[in-house]
Amino acid sequence: MREAVDWKTKYRELEAEYEKLLAENKVLKDTIENLRERVEELKKQERPVVSQAPSTVVEEAAAPITTIEELRDTLKRLVTKIAMILQAEKCVIKLYDKETGELVAQPPAFGMSDEEVKVYRTRATQGVSGEAFMSGQPIVINDALSDPRTSKEFVGLLGIRNSLTIPLIVERRDEDGRVVDKIRVGVLKVFNKRYGGNFTDEDVRLGLVLARSAASVIAQARLYLEALEEKRQLEATLESMLVGVLAVNNKGRITVLNQVAAQLLGTPSENGVGTDYKETVKDEKVRDLIRRTLENGEEIVEELVFNVGTSERYFQAQTAPIRGDNNEMIGQVTILSDVTELKRLDQMKTDFVSHVSHELRTPLTSIKGFVATLLADTEGYYDLETRREFLQIIDQECDRLTRLINDLLNLSRIEAGRALELILKPVNVAEIARKIVEIQKNYTSKHQFIVEVKGSVPTIVADEDKVDQILTNLVGNAVKYSPDGGEVRITIEEEPETGGVLIAVKDQGIGIPKDVIPRLFQRFTRVEGRRVVGTGLGLYLTRHLIEAHGGKIWVESEEGKGSTFYFILPPAPPPKEE
Numbered sequence: 001m002r003e004a005v006d007w008k009t010k011y012r013e014l015e016a017e018y019e020k021l022l023a024e025n026k027v028l029k030d031t032i033e034n035l036r037e038r039v040e041e042l043k044k045q046e047r048p049v050v051s052q053a054p055s056t057v058v059e060e061a062a063a064p065i066t067t068i069e070e071l072r073d074t075l076k077r078l079v080t081k082i083a084m085i086l087q088a089e090k091c092v093i094k095l096y097d098k099e100t101g102e103l104v105a106q107p108p109a110f111g112m113s114d115e116e117v118k119v120y121r122t123r124a125t126q127g128v129s130g131e132a133f134m135s136g137q138p139i140v141i142n143d144a145l146s147d148p149r150t151s152k153e154f155v156g157l158l159g160i161r162n163s164l165t166i167p168l169i170v171e172r173r174d175e176d177g178r179v180v181d182k183i184r185v186g187v188l189k190v191f192n193k194r195y196g197g198n199f200t201d202e203d204v205r206l207g208l209v210l211a212r213s214a215a216s217v218i219a220q221a222r223l224y225l226e227a228l229e230e231k232r233q234l235e236a237t238l239e240s241m242l243v244g245v246l247a248v249n250n251k252g253r254i255t256v257l258n259q260v261a262a263q264l265l266g267t268p269s270e271n272g273v274g275t276d277y278k279e280t281v282k283d284e285k286v287r288d289l290i291r292r293t294l295e296n297g298e299e300i301v302e303e304l305v306f307n308v309g310t311s312e313r314y315f316q317a318q319t320a321p322i323r324g325d326n327n328e329m330i331g332q333v334t335i336l337s338d339v340t341e342l343k344r345l346d347q348m349k350t351d352f353v354s355h356v357s358h359e360l361r362t363p364l365t366s367i368k369g370f371v372a373t374l375l376a377d378t379e380g381y382y383d384l385e386t387r388r389e390f391l392q393i394i395d396q397e398c399d400r401l402t403r404l405i406n407d408l409l410n411l412s413r414i415e416a417g418r419a420l421e422l423i424l425k426p427v428n429v430a431e432i433a434r435k436i437v438e439i440q441k442n443y444t445s446k447h448q449f450i451v452e453v454k455g456s457v458p459t460i461v462a463d464e465d466k467v468d469q470i471l472t473n474l475v476g477n478a479v480k481y482s483p484d485g486g487e488v489r490i491t492i493e494e495e496p497e498t499g500g501v502l503i504a505v506k507d508q509g510i511g512i513p514k515d516v517i518p519r520l521f522q523r524f525t526r527v528e529g530r531r532v533v534g535t536g537l538g539l540y541l542t543r544h545l546i547e548a549h550g551g552k553i554w555v556e557s558e559e560g561k562g563s564t565f566y567f568i569l570p571p572a573p574p575p576k577e578e
Contacts, residue, residue, distance in 0.1 A: 088190035095186035168215040244336030293319040293332040363397035422463040446485030454493035461572035482509025500570040512557040
């Protein structure tokens with residue numbers, strides 16, 4: 001009996017549970033039905049909104065874009081509206097990059113992180129994006145995971161279920177509105193239709209309209225940004241130029257004024273553009289040049305002097321008319337070029353010719369004089385010893401001429417970009433130094449020469465004649481620039497870093513001004529105000545001879561306290577580049 005009672009009780013419990021479930025199921029069915037009705041109602045309400053939505057995107061495309069920030073904001077609104085209209089979870093624009101040949105996702109995107117946008121790029125000839133871009137036709141993918149055209153890497157990364165890809169095409173039209181050219185600029189991508197559906201033919205139709213609007217925005221923005229970039233590059237170019245640039249229009253207003261011109265004219269460049277040149281340009285000569293060019297359209301070239309800092313600088317002012325498309329003059333441009341260094345170089349060349357002429361004339365005069373004396377001595381007035389002395393002087397002056405001619409030949413090789421030829425063999429620098437000292441002793445009685453060899457000095461591989469010329473130039477300068485005499489010390493030791501030789505030539509002469517030292521080893525450099533004859537080529541050639549061996553030279557000097565020239569010669573010159 002007990003078991004029967006228990007069974008009936010359990011039956012009643014189950015029956016009650018069943019009734020409860022039936023009641024809950026009815027509520028659930030009613031809820032589902034209500035939701036279905038609500039969805040249908042929303043869809044009915046959405047249709048007119050969707051049909052009208054492309055017009056809002058067209059309005060977006062018509063709005064002018066004048067800054068990069070405005071472009072970014074416009075694109076953000078576009079992808080958001082497109083995603084909402086097409087009921088997509090994600091939307092992104094991919095543009096064609098000519099340099100890489102890729103379709104590259106552009107920020108901002110809808111429903112995608114910045115990192116996802118950054119890595120989302122594909123070849124313009126591959127995948128769904130490439131097919132739509134190359135064919136110019138939209139493509140619908142209903143099952144991204146199984147479709148062979150999709151990249152499974154991006155399907156997984158972006159969580160793509162389905163997609164719609166539409167090419168972005170910019171149409172160029174003639175005056176009659178006819179399409180004369182079509183340019184593909186990229187593709188519009190939308191992913192994952194909401195409510196679990198797939199993209200339909202209606203979505204494709206809407207997408208084509210939206211893509212045309214997006215392409216119009218992009219084309220407009222690209223033109224603006226390209227013009228902006230060209231303007232930025234032009235401004236950067238003008239500001240980085242070492243010449244002053246000043247442009248004035250027909251009305252006398254300054255349209256271009258770079259920093260160099262502004263500094264020369266004493267006007268801040270940011271305050272000069274747009275002003276009347278007659279008020280802004282303080283220099284009367286520059287104003288006159290501008291006026292003459294504006295009035296007569298003539299090109300003018302004149303030399304002007306400006307005070308720059310504490311010194312005077314020479315500038316070549318060149319003006320020219322600016323002409324428009326119809327060859328009508330619309331303004332003028334003035335270029336101010338600093339020619340101070342050119343004038344200095346020109347003067348140095350003039351001095352060089354004068355000094356070379358003097359250097360050639362001096363030994364030739366001596367040779368001519370002694371030869372004429374010997375030829376005139378028909379009666380044997382001069383004894384053998386005197387004749388020998390005359391011939392030694394002639395021989396020394398011939399050597400002096402030979403050195404000068406060799407210097408000029410080496411200069412021509414260097415100026416022509418030809419390497420100095422080296423005849424290499426083992427060289428003992430100390431022996432060459434001692435030989436040069438013995439020769440120099442014949443030219444001066446005021447100087448004391450000392451050759452100091454420190455430790456064990458290695459024999460190097462070098463051109464013996466050119467090492468001789470290096471030391472001759474440096475020791476000769478030491479004598480020349482210490483006219484009151486004193487000690488000339490040549491110190492020779494091993495250079496530990498290279499295993500070569502370090503040589504120092506020290507004098508007790510007049511020294512070198514600090515402002516001359518940086519250009520001391522340049523051609524034609526001579527210290528102003530020094531009554532020392534020379535071509536200004538010695539140290540220039542010396543530097544090149546040392547560098548031809550792979551070495552280097554520098555100087556330490558103080559006015560009134562002498563100079564020390566140091567140079568290093570390596571164990572052997574570096575191999576020639578083939």
